[in-house]
Amino acid sequence: MKLFYFTATGNSLYVAKRIGGELYSIPQMIKEGNYEFEDDAIGFVYPCHGFGMARLVNDFVKKSKLKADYFFAIMTYGGKSASGLHQMERVAAEAGIRFNYTNEILMVDNFLLTFKIEDEIQNKDPKEIEERIHQIGEDIRSRKNHLIRKGIPSDVISKYGRRLADRLSYNFAYKRFQVNDNCNGCKICAQVCPANNIYVAEKPEFSHQCEVCFACIHLCPQNAIHLKSERSQARYINQNVKLKEIIDANHQGI
Missing domain, CATH: 3.40.50.360 (Flavodoxin domain)
Known part of the structure; x- marks a missing residue:
């Protein structure tokens, strides 16, 4: 199967x-x-x-x-x-x-x-x-x-x-995601993004093909990425899954 x-x-x-x-x-x-x-x-x-x-x-x-x-x-x-x-x-x-x-x-x-x-x-x-x-x-x-x-x-x-x-999703991250000073440039956000929508030099930069899956927000180790008008600053990952498993599933790097 x-x-x-x-x-x-x-x-x-x-x-x-x-x-x-x-x-x-x-x-x-x-x-x-x-x-x-x-x-x-x-x-x-x-x-x-x-x-x-x-x-x-x-x-x-x-x-x-x-x-x-x-x-x-x-x-x-x-x-x-x-x-x-x-x-x-x-x-x-x-x-x-x-x-x-x-x-x-x-x-x-x-x-x-x-x-x-x-x-x-x-x-x-x-x-x-x-x-x-x-x-x-x-x-x-x-x-x-x-x-x-x-x-x-x-x-x-x-x-x-x-x-x-x-219609709304393509530019969603580009328009609505914000990165605060907690960011240390670790690139986890880019590694968990399934759409190859994030480039990190010093801080994440968002492009125009977001899937609105929120992996980058929830899995940021520094809680540095936020959504305008978000209802919670708490973050979520299924307790039975490890971060590395999601990186392995979604990372689009060569």
């Missing part, structure tokens, strides 16, 4: 590790130009972005040439998921992929414009998350057939919410 994942602060990577199989980072596959795979089962784990999926995930799925008897997709989310999984189905259909199983997992949300990280950590029950991951893993191992359906209103929210997110 092959499992493709995209992660920013560790939730989706942790889920992918728990489900098991051969893990492949989507940003790294894009970097390598590697889109052709075959196995008995192939899956995706990704976070909800704008009620859908991040551009990187969308682009990889569209270009992929995958062969399997069983396809599945798991979406992590923290607020509202709408029909993000149905969007994945529509995009995947363009690449000839027909899903057998889709599901979603409520986890800590890192979106600082909307959520206070302290509240997110307090309100999301680790036991419930573990039980959910375990059940989904069992479903996949037994090759269960099940597709999430939310109805037309949710489909519309995902369709237009993702379109809006696409």
Whole structure:
């Protein structure tokens, strides 16, 4: 079984590790130009972005040439998921992929414009998350057939919410991220950025292809990167994932 994942602060990577199989980072596959795979089962784990999926995930799925008897997709989310999984189905259909199983997992949300990280950590029950991951893993191992359906209103929210997110995201970091004097030029922000959107000379400089994943903000060791109008100065990384794992998954350097 092959499992493709995209992660920013560790939730989706942790889920992918728990489900098991051969893990492949989507940003790294894009970097390598590697889109052709075959196995008995192939899956995706990704976070909800704008009620859908991040551009990187969308682009990889569209270009992929995958062969399997069983396809599945798991979406992590923290607020509202709408029909993000149905969007994945529509995009995947363009690449000839027909899903057998889709599901979603409520986890800590890192979106600082909307959520206070302290509240997110307090309100999301680790036991419930573990039980959910375990059940989904069992479903996949037994090759269960099940597709999430939310109805037309949710489909519309995902369709237009993702379109809006696409329009706003490219310049998001360039316009809205700020770096304070805590920065020591360690370049961790550039190493965890999946979009190759950060250049560091003395301090980070942001370009115009942000994925709004907030990896750079949350994983900065000095808490030096901030978002205008952020609701929390607390930061988040999944406690079961190490910083090096996210660097290995997202680093676009040569």
